[in-house]
Amino acid sequence: xxxxxxxxxxxxxxxxxxxxxxxxxxxxxxxxxxxxxxxxxxxxxxxxxxxxxxxxxxxxxxxxxxxxxxxxxxxxxxxxxxxxxxxxxxxxxxxxxxxxxxxxxxxxxxxxxxxxxxxxxxxxxxxxxxxxxxxxxxxxxxxxxxxxxxxxxxxxxxxxxxxxxxxxxxxxxxxxxxxxxxxxxxxxxxxxxxxxxxxxxxxxxxxxxxxxxxxxxxxxxxxxxxxxxxxxxxxxxxxxxxxxxxxxxxxxxxxxxxxxxxxxxxxxxxxxxxxxxxxxxxxxxxxxxxxxxxxxxxxxxxxxxxxxxxxxxxxxx
Numbered sequence: 498x499x500x501x502x503x504x505x506x507x508x509x510x511x512x513x514x515x516x517x518x519x520x521x522x523x524x525x526x527x528x529x530x531x532x533x534x535x536x537x538x539x540x541x542x543x544x545x546x547x548x549x550x551x552x553x554x555x556x557x558x559x560x561x562x563x564x565x566x567x568x569x570x571x572x573x574x575x576x577x578x579x580x581x582x583x584x585x586x587x588x589x590x591x592x593x594x595x596x597x598x599x600x601x602x603x604x605x606x607x608x609x610x611x612x613x614x615x616x617x618x619x620x621x622x623x624x625x626x627x628x629x630x631x632x633x634x635x636x637x638x639x640x641x642x643x644x645x646x647x648x649x650x651x652x653x654x655x656x657x658x659x660x661x662x663x664x665x666x667x668x669x670x671x672x673x674x675x676x677x678x679x680x681x682x683x684x685x686x687x688x689x690x691x692x693x694x695x696x697x698x699x700x701x702x703x704x705x706x707x708x709x710x711x712x713x714x715x716x717x718x719x720x721x722x723x724x725x726x727x728x729x730x731x732x733x734x735x736x737x738x739x740x741x742x743x744x745x746x747x748x749x750x751x752x753x754x755x756x757x758x759x760x761x762x763x764x765x766x767x768x769x770x771x772x773x774x775x776x777x778x779x780x781x782x783x784x785x786x787x788x789x790x791x792x793x794x795x796x797x798x799x800x801x802x803x804x805x806x807x808x809x810x811x812x813x814x
């Protein structure tokens with residue numbers, strides 16, 4: 498009850514003004530961005546300063562800097578503005594073919610190169626006005642996933658990183674080892690001994706950002722000597738070509754790795770646990786019919802990926 502009088506006195510236009518001021522860090526540029534006069538935005542800034550009892554923008558010489566409070570408000574403001582936008586864009590009836598909604602999805606370049614591209618194609622056929630924004634995640638985003646998914650529509654990431662969120666399993670993938678064709682230590686078959694002796698390139702390497710196969714290596718007693726960490730599966734082969742390094746990549750990207758001159762892929766000498774990829778989202782989106790449609794697009798795209806993988810496996814038998 499105590500929040501209602503406060504909210505009733507607030508003008509949501511101030512949220513728009515605050516977002517522009519925090520982003521541009523200039524009254525002039527923020528006014529231009531919102532197509533307002535500078536005096537009008539200055540009046541909004543004055544109201545914001547009164548509300549927060551803080552300068553928000555503090556002059557330093559000829560420029561403005563965000564105050565400590567303003568820095569804390571930056572991410573909250575973006576999230577709140579996105580949530581408000583979604584409230585007022587909601588419709589009683591919704592048709593994919595008539596929609597112009599943008600769906601924002603976090604993921605890795607592996608996820609975007611596989612299911613992301615397929616999702617984009619399927620959505621274009623069914624809802625030509627809909628747009629997808631695929632955004633690369635990083636360890637900081639994964640660590641703050643609850644807040645991030647309040648203003649984004651989902652995250653494509655394997656099991657083992659997120660908990661306590663709704664999800665839909667999409668597709669499974671295996672792991673292969675990436676090596677240089679010039680690597681004399683690597684024959685037609687790898688051994689665990691070689692894995693322990695040669696240097697490695699890892700994709701992600703932190704407490705919350707890792708690959709299941711790399712973690713499994715350590716559990717098997719192999720402590721990889723890591724020479725480089727690159728937060729990109731598609732870039733990994735370039736760090737291996739012409740070196741004695743090894744890397745791990747999903748089988749679904751093997752053809753991409755092998756397209757890099759001087760690089761080949763091999764079967765791992767251990768039973769690498771398959772990666773189970775899933776789409777995760779915040780519970781706030783659960784009853785949104787537009788979001789439900791988006792989830793169905795991901796599920797159909799995953800089914801087509803699984804069918805294609807099964808066909809390739811059948812041809813190889």
